Amino acid sequence: MLAISDLITVNFAPKGILEIPRGSQLLILGPPGVVKTALALRYLADRLQNDEPALFATTLWSPIQVRDTMSQFGGKKLNSSLNIVDGVSCVTARPSEETFAFQNLYDLNTINLVLQQAITAMKNGHLCLDNLTTLMTYSTPLSVIKFLQVLCARVKDRGVTGLYLLETGVHSEEVVNTLRFSVDGVIEIQDEEEKNQLVHKIRLAHLRGIQVDTRWLVYNELKPLKRLTK
């Protein structure tokens, strides 16, 4: 399965850069589906394997589902070291089993504070927020944009790398573009119909301050990485 490090390795290998620069804030854009989450979880799994702290904030998958999916990438050991911020139990009105949980999904200030608390102990760690679209479901796009700008700055200040997931085809172009320039880099995912099946394509569209190769790569869960040539 394709990982973010594949994008980086392929793109930057000649220059000797092998991973996303620390403290980068990346937006992962794509249609509803599983690729965005799988990509982010795979990234966190790789980081955990390096003994770096990782945090997954979810508003969409229950912590059980997140850990189930995570175990496909790295087994039980990684699962116990993955920190989860539970943004689901507040919707189901049940007490959360995780240390950190959102009380609701519409008070973005509190959500921001909970995330700050959760990353306090994670110097040089990695954060994934899945996803911004759910937050926009409970409040307005503009307030989520402001929320993300503050969050990104604070996360970056701690040297934590941030991945923020956003659905395409839901929000207006202005909202998506404003979010795109609020972060350091953008990973795009597209679905294409090919021979009656779905093919997921992925690319690093830009990364601030670094020249990137923006060609599409085929994301396939079964086969190894294949380069797309134009």
Next chain:
Amino acid sequence: MLLDPIIQGGLPQRTSIALVGPPGSGKTCFCLQLALEAVKNGKDALFLSTENTPSTIIAHANGFGIPLAAKAEKNKIQFIDAYSWRIGMRKDPFAAGRVSNPGNLNEVNLIVTDYAKLLKPGSLIILDSVSGLSLSAPDEQRIRTFVHSLAQRISTLEKILILVIEDHAHDNKLITNLRSLVQGSIHTKVEEGSDGSLHWNIRMYSLIGSQHTTQWHEIVLEKMGIALSGGASNK
């Protein structure tokens, strides 16, 4: 089983799925077949209908060779009637519960979760359709939060939720948003064959944590219910 050509072992527990397709593309029929299979596997099924009375649905299912009446009598398949409010709440013999005001999505949420709580883990909850509910809902925002909240609640209860959504009946952005709030999508479409006849097609677009095919399968009518063709349909 119906879904075998798409996903081995059927739909996993705790998943919620948007079933999106144009009117008349076999969505309801597909759901009824899944409900029957769930019962045959020892689970329960809960069916909320905004488009027809439970008796009419059972009659329709019978027309497709899906025998539901006996299961409904044994309460293996329970119906929540969100249609009869239009005709003054006449009591339908197959209705286990009723929704008196489908525009009140909080009430719908509570009724569905209350009934779902009593079912076995892995049981199937079908909402046919979200589009029908949304016609009475005050605004789109409520539909979004309703879908998100219901999906999470059903997931916590270890059940499977299927939300039927009419394609082209809503703004595309709303449909994409609803799909993004659940854990997977199944799409249906109608295609015209070379002889001018119409064919129902279905595919699993995405589902978290599962290996599945994304190819289109044709829904074929058989003596006892419907089945999916193994191969790809014609483009």
